[in-house]
Amino acid sequence: MVVLGAGFAGLAAAQGLAGLGVDVLLLDRHNYHLFTPLLYQVASALLDPSQIAHPVRATVRRRRSLRVRVATVRRVDLDHRLVETDRGPVAYDHLVVATGSTTDDFGVAGVDAHAQPLKELPDALALRNHLLSQVESAQWETDATRRRTRLTVAVVGGGPTGIEYAGALAELLRLVLAREFGHLDQREMRVLLLEAGDHLLGAFAPPLQRYAVDQLRRRGVEVRLGTRVTAVEGGRVRLHDGSEIEAGTVVWVAGVRVSPLPGLTGAGDAAGARGAVPVTATLQLPGRPEVLVIGDGAAVVQDGRPLPMIAPVAIQEGRHATRVIAAQLRGEEPPAFRYTDKGIMATIGRHDAVVEVGRWRLRGFPAWVTWLLLHLMLIISFRNRLLVLINWAVNYLFYDRPVRLIVRAGPDRDREAVEGPGPRG
Amino acid sequence: MVVLGAGFAGLAAAQGLAGLGVDVLLLDRHNYHLFTPLLYQVASALLDPSQIAHPVRATVRRRRSLRVRVATVRRVDLDHRLVETDRGPVAYDHLVVATGSTTDDFGVAGVDAHAQPLKELPDALALRNHLLSQVESAQWETDATRRRTRLTVAVVGGGPTGIEYAGALAELLRLVLAREFGHLDQREMRVLLLEAGDHLLGAFAPPLQRYAVDQLRRRGVEVRLGTRVTAVEGGRVRLHDGSEIEAGTVVWVAGVRVSPLPGLTGAGDAAGARGAVPVTATLQLPGRPEVLVIGDGAAVVQDGRPLPMIAPVAIQEGRHATRVIAAQLRGEEPPAFRYTDKGIMATIGRHDAVVEVGRWRLRGFPAWVTWLLLHLMLIISFRNRLLVLINWAVNYLFYDRPVRLIVRAGPDRDREAVEGPGPRG
Numbered sequence: 001m002v003v004l005g006a007g008f009a010g011l012a013a014a015q016g017l018a019g020l021g022v023d024v025l026l027l028d029r030h031n032y033h034l035f036t037p038l039l040y041q042v043a044s045a046l047l048d049p050s051q052i053a054h055p056v057r058a059t060v061r062r063r064r065s066l067r068v069r070v071a072t073v074r075r076v077d078l079d080h081r082l083v084e085t086d087r088g089p090v091a092y093d094h095l096v097v098a099t100g101s102t103t104d105d106f107g108v109a110g111v112d113a114h115a116q117p118l119k120e121l122p123d124a125l126a127l128r129n130h131l132l133s134q135v136e137s138a139q140w141e142t143d144a145t146r147r148r149t150r151l152t153v154a155v156v157g158g159g160p161t162g163i164e165y166a167g168a169l170a171e172l173l174r175l176v177l178a179r180e181f182g183h184l185d186q187r188e189m190r191v192l193l194l195e196a197g198d199h200l201l202g203a204f205a206p207p208l209q210r211y212a213v214d215q216l217r218r219r220g221v222e223v224r225l226g227t228r229v230t231a232v233e234g235g236r237v238r239l240h241d242g243s244e245i246e247a248g249t250v251v252w253v254a255g256v257r258v259s260p261l262p263g264l265t266g267a268g269d270a271a272g273a274r275g276a277v278p279v280t281a282t283l284q285l286p287g288r289p290e291v292l293v294i295g296d297g298a299a300v301v302q303d304g305r306p307l308p309m310i311a312p313v314a315i316q317e318g319r320h321a322t323r324v325i326a327a328q329l330r331g332e333e334p335p336a337f338r339y340t341d342k343g344i345m346a347t348i349g350r351h352d353a354v355v356e357v358g359r360w361r362l363r364g365f366p367a368w369v370t371w372l373l374l375h376l377m378l379i380i381s382f383r384n385r386l387l388v389l390i391n392w393a394v395n396y397l398f399y400d401r402p403v404r405l406i407v408r409a410g411p412d413r414d415r416e417a418v419e420g421p422g423p424r425g
Numbered sequence: 426m427v428v429l430g431a432g433f434a435g436l437a438a439a440q441g442l443a444g445l446g447v448d449v450l451l452l453d454r455h456n457y458h459l460f461t462p463l464l465y466q467v468a469s470a471l472l473d474p475s476q477i478a479h480p481v482r483a484t485v486r487r488r489r490s491l492r493v494r495v496a497t498v499r500r501v502d503l504d505h506r507l508v509e510t511d512r513g514p515v516a517y518d519h520l521v522v523a524t525g526s527t528t529d530d531f532g533v534a535g536v537d538a539h540a541q542p543l544k545e546l547p548d549a550l551a552l553r554n555h556l557l558s559q560v561e562s563a564q565w566e567t568d569a570t571r572r573r574t575r576l577t578v579a580v581v582g583g584g585p586t587g588i589e590y591a592g593a594l595a596e597l598l599r600l601v602l603a604r605e606f607g608h609l610d611q612r613e614m615r616v617l618l619l620e621a622g623d624h625l626l627g628a629f630a631p632p633l634q635r636y637a638v639d640q641l642r643r644r645g646v647e648v649r650l651g652t653r654v655t656a657v658e659g660g661r662v663r664l665h666d667g668s669e670i671e672a673g674t675v676v677w678v679a680g681v682r683v684s685p686l687p688g689l690t691g692a693g694d695a696a697g698a699r700g701a702v703p704v705t706a707t708l709q710l711p712g713r714p715e716v717l718v719i720g721d722g723a724a725v726v727q728d729g730r731p732l733p734m735i736a737p738v739a740i741q742e743g744r745h746a747t748r749v750i751a752a753q754l755r756g757e758e759p760p761a762f763r764y765t766d767k768g769i770m771a772t773i774g775r776h777d778a779v780v781e782v783g784r785w786r787l788r789g790f791p792a793w794v795t796w797l798l799l800h801l802m803l804i805i806s807f808r809n810r811l812l813v814l815i816n817w818a819v820n821y822l823f824y825d826r827p828v829r830l831i832v833r834a835g836p837d838r839d840r841e842a843v844e845g846p847g848p849r850g
């Protein structure tokens with residue numbers, strides 16, 4: 001069997017399937033599994049990439065029946081049961097598609113060219129480099145307007161990623177960098193959080209939404225609700241009311257849509273909201289019982305509402321994929337999927353978060369401790385837990401962000417220099 | 426006063442000068458100080474960049490009279506006492522030049538285009554990405570020759586960096602990756618160490634040199650002495666005897682030369698060995714008492730021999746720079762510099778190193794413990810010490826290299842988008 005994608009859904013499926021004793025091939029573009037909930041902490045110079053990105057092979061080291069390969073999937077040929085990759089075709093008997101989602105620009109002009117996304121690990125590193133470079137450049141600016149622009153960050157999108165990054169950024173600028181850039185006026189450092197809707201954190205209860213706005217404002221984030229961005233340009237965002245904001249850094253976290261996988265849906269118009277692929281109640285592709293779609297890419301409706309594109313849904317769907325295929329292998333009817341809501345949470349900053357589990361709501365310090373312990377628990381590997389804990393402690397106690405590096409890998413010379421006709425398809 | 430370069434020499438000088446209470450401006454291309462002795466551990470997937478690269482501003486946080494700026498130095502104008510940078514001109518009264526060294530290709534064709542250097546942090550990340558990509562690509566190769574080529578690494582240069590990287594690489598391939606790439610034949614993974622001279626580790630005593638060769642061979646490194654590389658091509662190195670070695674990764678650590686700084690020497694021909702700038706016994710530029718040259722860039726002869734381009738020399742010269750300028754400020758005669766040799770060491774791998782302090786020689790386990798403790802001690806910041814120790818322990822106990830990530834920062838969109846005439850000169 002072949003699993004496409006080593007995100008939360010794909011990894012859970014691959015590990016479960018390997019546990020059945022069948023041969024599994026797991027394909028991903030990257031050689032690592034990314035713990036996306038903490039991605040914003042890489043972008044805000046708090047964590048190193050290796051603390052949230054774990055080599056897939058290391059994760060599945062003990063599972064002998066599970067092979068891992070790095071490849072970019074280009075197309076699925078359902079009729080011939082083939083996956084076409086940049087490394088050549090791969091045949092499957094059962095296929096689990098977990099290729100995830102990507103940043104959605106919602107058709108706004110200039111997002112791709114001028115805004116920094118925050119969805120993948122390279123995005124987080126690019127954003128860290130960009131932001132720190134702007135602060136360094138600001139040191140040389142003699143013109144006050146340009147200096148202020150360089151020190152202004154506009155975060156577009158008031159979902160969990162937006163508020164967590166805006167909160168972390170306000171702390172980075174005010175508590176860490178301001179101590180070291182003594183010659184800069186702190187008031188010139190601005191973080192704006194722009195949200196088109198009337199409230200932040202759409203999935204949370206209204207009291208927690210209001211709490212998040214208040215707390216972010218108290219921490220120096222300029223929260224602007226009902227503010228729709230109509231275009232992003234170099235050093236500037238344009239708003240729906242015709243006004244504009246000069247910002248040297250524009251972070252686009254307004255939302256995601258499904259990564260398209262050609263061949264998966266017969267016609268493009270069959271796709272659901274944000275490009276999600278309609279599946280049966282058992283997560284199978286209609287008419288193709290050998291193909292399952294799970295994670296962000298699957299359009300699953302439960303109690304009349306589509307399930308959100310979040311990690312807990314992906315993990316539960318990944319585990320369910322194993323149950324479906326196990327039933328198929330036994331010749332039984334596959335079970336229907338049902339998501340068990342374990343709650344949602346988002347952190348705002350030092351000592352502060354919001355947590356909602358059913359009707360149970362937490363905020364402030366107890367929510368923050370809950371968030372902290374849960375995320376520590378969920379991080380893969382004991383080493384990473386220890387390292388993340390140390391970095392968090394350093395940040396907490398010494399107001400230091402240890403990963404304030406402007407660095408990118410040098411050119412990979414001759415990556416494909418080995419000659420001869422390759423196995424590429 | 427202005428210090429150029431935040432390496433070992435420049436940082437020591439800047440900190441010393443700031444301690445005198447005078448205003449110091451420290452310029453560097455990067456926003457971090459790099460602990461180069463452990464750079465090969467980033468390239469071999471053992472350490473994260475932030476564990477050996479420390480933000481310069483964090484290092485000098487408490488020194489109020491020391492300002493740090495990121496800029497690329499283009500030229501020195503000695504007559505007008507100006508440093509020309511990509512951010513505009515900077516005037517100085519006293520200037521300390523510590524701009525370091527760069528990889529020397531010794532005129533060998535193809536080094537720049539086809540070999541991976543290992544001198545700066547981006548080099549180490551590029552090498553890690555390249556090497557891991559080759560191993561991943563090898564998984565897809567059906568042709569045995571091409572697969573072997575992808576799995577062959579040729580390390581050129583038998584100095585400390587060469588032997589430390591070759592040793593670390595042999596362990597990465599044989600002890601870590603071989604466990605995870607079960608379908609690859611271990612014997613196809615080869616590490617070659619090519620040295621033009623008759624022995625490795627030129628600066629060490631002959632018994633330690635021979636010991637290093639034996640131990641590397643025992644660990645699976647193919648050490649070839651008296652082997653001069655005449656050209657590097659895509660996937661291949663050519664040797665002096667006309668033969669060639671197919672290698673998907675070529676690492677060039679054959680030596681370094683001084684980074685040229687235009688304007689520093691009146692005529693290019695005034696430079697000494699490997700481009701070093703001749704200085705007085707007090708490390709001053711002849712005829713320019715307000716300019717000191719320290720670190721790799723200074724040609725200092727002691728007891729008839731030029732001092733080597735190593736960190737201990739750089740640090741001692743950096744400290745001496747403060748003494749010279751302090752004497753000048755008091756109107757006294759500046760003292761002459763004298764290097765105190767504290768010894769040299771290099772690690773070969775698990776349980777193994779060579780240490781030489783005067784006539785005192787250590788090898789094997791006690792040398793390894795000495796190397797380990799000393800390097801832990803020298804790393805900047807308590808956090809980094811702790812993190813490095815954890816990574817070393819994980820590697821030692823679980824045969825795991827936690828930073829096996831193929832990742833590079835995404836594009837920095839609009840880094841210089843802020844409009845208007847900049848302060849650039």
